[in-house]
Amino acid sequence: MLITDLIQETISAISANKVRSGLTILGIVIGIASVIAMISIGQGATGQIQASIEGLGSNLLTVMPGSMKTGVMMAGRGTAQALKEDDVNVLEPISGVIAVVPVNQRSFQVIAPNGKNTRTNVIGGSPEIFQVREISLESGSFFTENQVRNIERVAVLGKNVAEDLFGEEDSAGKMIRISGVNFKIIGVAAPKGGVMGVFFDDMVYVPITTMQKVLSRSEYISSILIKVEKKDLLSQVQQEAILALAQKHRVDPQDPDFSIISQEDILGALNQITNTMTIFLASIAAISLIVGGIGIMNMMLTSVTERTREIGLRKAIGAKNKEILAQFLSESVILTFLGGAVGILFGWLISIGISKFAGISTQVSLFSILLAFGVSSLIGIFFGYWPAQKAAKLNPIEALRYE
Amino acid sequence: MMEVKNITKVYKLGDVETKVLKGISFSISAGEFVSIIGPSGSGKSTLMHILGCLDTPTSGQYFFEGKNVSELSDDELADIRKKEIGFVFQAYNLLPRATVLRNVELSLIYAGVPKKEREEKAKKVLMASAFPQEFWYYFSNQLSGGMQQRVAIARALVNDPKLILADEPTGNLDSKTGDVVLNTLIDLNKKGHTLVVVTHELYVAQYAKRIISLKDGAIIEDASREKSKSLKIIKE
Numbered sequence: 171m172l173i174t175d176l177i178q179e180t181i182s183a184i185s186a187n188k189v190r191s192g193l194t195i196l197g198i199v200i201g202i203a204s205v206i207a208m209i210s211i212g213q214g215a216t217g218q219i220q221a222s223i224e225g226l227g228s229n230l231l232t233v234m235p236g237s238m239k240t241g242v243m244m245a246g247r248g249t250a251q252a253l254k255e256d257d258v259n260v261l262e263p264i265s266g267v268i269a270v271v272p273v274n275q276r277s278f279q280v281i282a283p284n285g286k287n288t289r290t291n292v293i294g295g296s297p298e299i300f301q302v303r304e305i306s307l308e309s310g311s312f313f314t315e316n317q318v319r320n321i322e323r324v325a326v327l328g329k330n331v332a333e334d335l336f337g338e339e340d341s342a343g344k345m346i347r348i349s350g351v352n353f354k355i356i357g358v359a360a361p362k363g364g365v366m367g368v369f370f371d372d373m374v375y376v377p378i379t380t381m382q383k384v385l386s387r388s389e390y391i392s393s394i395l396i397k398v399e400k401k402d403l404l405s406q407v408q409q410e411a412i413l414a415l416a417q418k419h420r421v422d423p424q425d426p427d428f429s430i431i432s433q434e435d436i437l438g439a440l441n442q443i444t445n446t447m448t449i450f451l452a453s454i455a456a457i458s459l460i461v462g463g464i465g466i467m468n469m470m471l472t473s474v475t476e477r478t479r480e481i482g483l484r485k486a487i488g489a490k491n492k493e494i495l496a497q498f499l500s501e502s503v504i505l506t507f508l509g510g511a512v513g514i515l516f517g518w519l520i521s522i523g524i525s526k527f528a529g530i531s532t533q534v535s536l537f538s539i540l541l542a543f544g545v546s547s548l549i550g551i552f553f554g555y556w557p558a559q560k561a562a563k564l565n566p567i568e569a570l571r572y573e
Numbered sequence: 574m575m576e577v578k579n580i581t582k583v584y585k586l587g588d589v590e591t592k593v594l595k596g597i598s599f600s601i602s603a604g605e606f607v608s609i610i611g612p613s614g615s616g617k618s619t620l621m622h623i624l625g626c627l628d629t630p631t632s633g634q635y636f637f638e639g640k641n642v643s644e645l646s647d648d649e650l651a652d653i654r655k656k657e658i659g660f661v662f663q664a665y666n667l668l669p670r671a672t673v674l675r676n677v678e679l680s681l682i683y684a685g686v687p688k689k690e691r692e693e694k695a696k697k698v699l700m701a702s703a704f705p706q707e708f709w710y711y712f713s714n715q716l717s718g719g720m721q722q723r724v725a726i727a728r729a730l731v732n733d734p735k736l737i738l739a740d741e742p743t744g745n746l747d748s749k750t751g752d753v754v755l756n757t758l759i760d761l762n763k764k765g766h767t768l769v770v771v772t773h774e775l776y777v778a779q780y781a782k783r784i785i786s787l788k789d790g791a792i793i794e795d796a797s798r799e800k801s802k803s804l805k806i807i808k809e
Contacts, residue, residue, distance in 0.1 A: 174688070
């Protein structure tokens with residue numbers, strides 16, 4: 171039997187019962203569409219998180235007080251007071267390090283002269299923080315080395331803070347009060363956007379000295395950012411920094427009172443979460459795919475019974491068992507394949523709809539499409555095999571006599 | 574051409590064994606027109622299934638063109654059915670959703686013959702059996718019973734088989750269309766096809782040159798039409 175004839179026979183068999191075939195296909199369509207849509211949500215989240223983490227600044231290591239084990243954050247960060255500003259001095263000489271920025275971060279009430287106020291994160295840092303965090307300006311300027319040294323009360327606002335306090339008008343040059351102290355706004359940062367934008371556009375940057383002396387009145391710092399020359403050096407610098415800091419703090423490097431995490435670590439932890447979410451969503455969707463597959467099996471069994479005489483006739487005029495098997499198997503595979511194709515289309519539309527109307531970013535990848543196609547044809551083979559074998563094994567005489 | 578040697582067929586239903594054929598022997602040479610007659614339950618259908626390579630005997634041997642059929646696999650049997658045997662059934666057994674042409678082509682499809690060649694052969698056969706051309710593209714279920722049986726005969730002929738096996742070919746037809754179908758079969762026999770017709774209808778059997786009469790799974794008479802007593806008994 172030629173392959174073109176096989177396909178022609180299959181199509182004529184499927185189209186002989188359009189409603190039933192259509193309904194059966196619908197089961198697969200729903201299954202595949204939900205798998206595609208669910209995976210697209212998961213992958214969208216992963217992609218967005220990845221972009222945001224990279225937006226934090228590339229080749230960055232963060233030293234935090236407290237310990238951290240295998241990707242899970244332990245101990246309340248910021249509660250432990252283990253890092254001091256002079257820790258920076260032991261980190262700077264490490265080869266491959268471009269910049270070391272001490273950061274002191276705390277939440278304060280910020281009030282504009284017009285009475286509007288917001289509670290937000292205030293970050294004390296050295297001027298390099300803007301370079302390290304890859305923050306650009308929308309207006310005004312960053313604070314300088316001089317302003318840090320002079321403990322000046324100047325601030326750079328994140329875009330959201332500026333909008334919350336002053337609306338659309340340019341806030342550079344205006345005054346605000348942070349925790350009751352007057353600060354002059356010297357610049358507004360350009361928005362970062364993304365999921366992390368919620369976080370980063372909501373910050374106020376001030377010189378670290380001002381933070382320590384005027385706002386938090388504490389020598390301790392909440393974290394240290396280390397900018398590394400290139401990606402390959404990250405883990406090497408990380409190791410050396412752990413040793414150097416442990417030596418300075420006089421603690422065991424195996425169990426230090428601080429932790430150094432790289433973007434990869436954060437990314438890894440977050441990816442773990444999103445992957446779990448993706449798998450969870452996809453498995454729920456996969457259940458509907460299995461239900462769809464059972465629908466295929468049900469239809470094929472009915473079809474084999476209905477066409478018993480036809481099978482007998484085909485055998486009588488010389489069809490071999492494997493040809494009958496191939497015919498019925500190709501019916502179920504083509505059904506699921508059609509369902510897969512339409513399902514991918516629908517899943518795509520659903521994921522576009524989700525990102526448009528629910529604001530969740532989605533991403534349909536070639537991988538998920540190939541996966542859907544692979545899975546749907548596997549389902550066709552898996553759920554179609556038994557009915558097809560039943561057809562192939564029919565005794566031609568009994569089949570011909572079947573009423 | 575065909576030789577059966579002492580064949581038996583036993584069906585088992587649980588513990589109960591039913592002996593349908595009890596040691597049957599005969600041979601048919603090429604070009605013969607044989608009618609197998611007998612009352613229902615005589616085993617004539619079972620015999621036809623064995624002759625048609627749809628089934629194998631429980632014991633005994635069946636040689637088709639010198640090949641011992643009882644030793645062949647399912648696939649080899651299918652090959653013989655495809656190339657050497659044309660079946661005509663009482664209930665026509667056409668594919669309802671296919672055109673006349675496609676129905677006739679069917680066994681060529683399983684023989685892997687390319688579309689163009691297939692169509693040519695099918696048209697040739699339909700032409701030869703004087704099947705009206707206007708119906709070639711009708712679906713088979715749009716045709717009358719007599720027309721359907723003629724399509725079935727064309728289908729049986731498309732591979733130019735040595736043997737044509739007809740099982741009650743006129744059983745579902747009125748006598749007038751039955752005659753047309755029967756004459757088509759007789760013509761084929763005259764052209765050299767070996768023809769075996771299984772029937773219980775006297776009027777069909779009397780066209781045959783040789784009559785094998787079965788009763789309770791055994792041959793009670795194997796004689797030419799002129800000498801056949803069974804035919805006379807029924808006639809009287």
